[in-house]
Amino acid sequence: MQKLSILEDGSGPKKVLALGAHADDIEIGCGGTILRLLEENPATEVYWVVLGTSGQRRAEAVESANRFLANARRKEIVVKDFRDGYFPYVGVEIKDFFEELKRTYLPDLILTHYREDLHQDHRFVSGLTWNTFRNHLILEYEIVKYDGDFGVPNFFVHLNEPLARKKIQTIIECFKSQKTKNWFTEDVFSSILRLRGVESNAPDKYAEAYYSRKIVY
Numbered sequence: 001m002q003k004l005s006i007l008e009d010g011s012g013p014k015k016v017l018a019l020g021a022h023a024d025d026i027e028i029g030c031g032g033t034i035l036r037l038l039e040e041n042p043a044t045e046v047y048w049v050v051l052g053t054s055g056q057r058r059a060e061a062v063e064s065a066n067r068f069l070a071n072a073r074r075k076e077i078v079v080k081d082f083r084d085g086y087f088p089y090v091g092v093e094i095k096d097f098f099e100e101l102k103r104t105y106l107p108d109l110i111l112t113h114y115r116e117d118l119h120q121d122h123r124f125v126s127g128l129t130w131n132t133f134r135n136h137l138i139l140e141y142e143i144v145k146y147d148g149d150f151g152v153p154n155f156f157v158h159l160n161e162p163l164a165r166k167k168i169q170t171i172i173e174c175f176k177s178q179k180t181k182n183w184f185t186e187d188v189f190s191s192i193l194r195l196r197g198v199e200s201n202a203p204d205k206y207a208e209a210y211y212s213r214k215i216v217y
Helices: 025-040 055-068 087-104 120-132 161-174 186-199
Strands: 015-022 045-052 074-079 109-113 137-141 155-159 206-212
Touching (some): 025 045, 025 055, 025 109, 025 137, 025 161, 045 055, 045 120, 055 161, 155 186, 161 186, 186 206
Parallel strands (some): 015 045, 045 074, 109 137
Antiparallel strands (some): 137 206
């Protein structure tokens, strides 16, 4: 399998924009990648945006973001309160926020939701990402859910076991409000990382998967 070194060995992006529709989306979809980037590229800075959360979920999102970004050279954590499940119906307000974000931050790498995600909020965020940022490296991450919309990704980030374990433990420890959900378990998160590791021949067994629609060399 051909490897690209765009995310490793000190040559990775220095400015990362991570976008999540809800609390825990970034962590589940690309938390391991962010941990690896910060471990291998100490100069990396991260702009972390959660668009829809409130109450206990807001506090959990902030705590988790701070833990994932503990080693970042610089971090900016933005948590908005757009209504969960209604993103397409409040699109003007969210679009305005994206336009403001474009003027505020110029990332080298953007991590966002998968374009074909069956959750309407996730899909809306992905569409706005591509609509707003036209000349950037964008990787779309996946979120496990009841809808069963996992596809066939074409970009993988390998994780060693300590990073995979740190990702999972941080998610479980921070998002206590989600523990009643039957999918919010260590074995589910681990199985996804393991499956994507098999598909990408990961030397340490684990990987996060993405959809990369445009890469120019």
